[in-house]
Amino acid sequence: MQSQIQCPxxxxxxxxxxxxxxxxxxxSCVACGTSVRLSAExxxxxxxAVDGxxxxxxxxxxxxxxxxxVLKNMH
Structure with missing residues (x-):
């Protein structure tokens, strides 16, 4: 799933x-190159959460x- 977050x-x-x-x-941030990743923990x-x-x-x-x-069957 594609997402976007704000660079810290x-x-x-x-x-x-x-x-x-x-x-x-x-x-990495497209503007400044700062990298982010999840900690192993x-x-x-x-x-x-993503699965849910x-x-x-x-x-x-x-x-x-x-x-x-249901709506189609009502007509």
Whole structure:
């Protein structure tokens, strides 16, 4: 999942992929080059949060599809 965070050094944009971030990848600010990465201690917690978010997105999509079917059957 692509995301963007604000650089703690200059306020610029740091573009990252949350799955790669959880795997230990380092990402850099496009403006100043400051690098960020997750500490090893944080990776499991963040990975669980990302998995939970992905599950919620899937549930939302399924609910939307179910609602569309109900609405089509009402007409």
């Amino acid at each position: 050094q200059c306020g610029g944009a740091i573009h990252l992929n949350t799955r790669l971030l959880v795997s230990g990848e380092t990402f 944080s990776r499991q917690d963040v990975s669980q 978010f992905d599950q919620l997105k899937a549930q939302q999509k399924n609910a939307g599809q179910a609602a569309d079917k």
